[in-house]
């Protein structure tokens with residue numbers, strides 16, 4: 319038999335640590351100018367609690383004191399709060415749809431500017447460069463690859479990735495409609511795959527903060543995948559404003575597999591090109 | 603809200619639970635099932651077959667609504683914010699993405715005592731920490747009876763950690779939820 323229980327089912331209570339967390343993020347912003355105030359609550363909370371554990375401070379408030387007093391602790395917090403997980407040809411279906419549905423339109427332009435926003439360590443940029451090269455577009459493209467973190471940008475510029483990942487990336491590349499042998503694009507030593515420098519011939523790596531910096535050019539296409547999931551709705555809306563402003567009319571916007579325009583303030587400015595693959599085109 | 607975690611055999615158990623619930627079941631239900639990466643919304647399609655409540659993969663920043671079943675997409679963590687879901691591609695937690703602990707812990711933070719957590723069959727310890735956190739904030743823990751579980755390890759781990767009295771077969775879990783949430787309808791069943 320099931321027993322009787324009473325539950326405060328509809329009385330959600332806010333997290334008692336929310337105030338402390340808010341205070342930490344405000345203080346960090348005041349002191350260091352680093353702004354995590356509009357990042358998604360659950361992700362930030364999880365990461366901050368990890369710092370509380372590792373720094374052995376016991377509470378978020380004590381972590382705040384430590385971070386304000388010790389710039390190295392701040393560095394560690396900042397590293398913890400930015401998630402850099404990425405892969406080459408992540409979600410092959412996205413790259414396939416880009417190849418099939420966007421590339422033909424791009425071919426009609428004499429010169430193209432593309433923006434990979436939140437490029438992390440660069441895997442997505444090299445994937446795009448490979449695709450554009452196979453489609454004969456590489457020479458008339460400029461790819462702007464930006465991230466808020468200088469640390470990942472220098473890795474992106476180097477284009478050196480663990481050899482152990484190449485099996486998965488090769489599979490992704492093939493599923494994405496790749497036309498060559500993937501190994502043509504890198505040289506391997508015992509542990510690393512070093513991607514061929516010509517792939518970044520037309521790539522410009524630069525620091526750019528989506529949470530604060532302005533639009534800096536006009537683009538035919540913008541990729542921003544798995545970046546805005548770490549933002550709350552209001553910061554997402556800001557960034558959507560930035561992208562809308564930075565896209566040429568009929569320019570393309572590519573999001574991550576679980577991201578959608580549907581809950582955004584800018585839904586009506588776009589039409590879906592491949593709904594499942596989160597490819598959109600600006601129509602007003 | 604209701605959060606559900608399952609691993610080995612979890613999908614089958616979840617289907618049984620959902621079968622018991624009417625389309626009008628008022629609470630949001632969020633599920634993290636350990637799964638292989640399959641294309642499209644295969645899992646939500648399968649679950650929908652037995653469920654009167656609409657089932658879909660959760661999207662980033664999707665508002666949390668009642669009478670809806672949300673499934674963590676493959677290869678993403680599903681997290682609960684106070685008003686909406688947030689997804690993340692953080693590293694797997696104890697080899698799992700989606701991780702049940704991540705779902706449960708964020709639900710505890712966002713909803714406190716207004717959370718019911720259900721741990722289904724599975725062969726690891728995922729969900730144990732998250733369930734403990736939900737319990738400490740006043741939420742309610744249900745585990746699938748290890749005897750009815752394809753793999754008893756996961757429900758047993760949560761049972762050990764929380765000592766919950768609510769240990770039921772999947773059918774009973776469905777009935778229990780109904781009684782808990784819509785007491786009048788269950789009287790007539």
Ligand SMILES: C[S@@+](CC[C@H](N)C(=O)[O-])C[C@H]1O[C@@H](n2cnc3c(N)ncnc32)[C@H](O)[C@@H]1O
Nearest residue numbers: 401403404405436438466527528529543544545
């Ligand atoms: C999870 S990675 C996504 C990488 C890649 N786009 C992909 O989908 O595989 C998220 C990246 O967003 C960057 N990021 C976070 N906040 C940012 C901001 N405010 N401005 C620009 N980049 C940001 C992080 O540094 C990180 O490298």
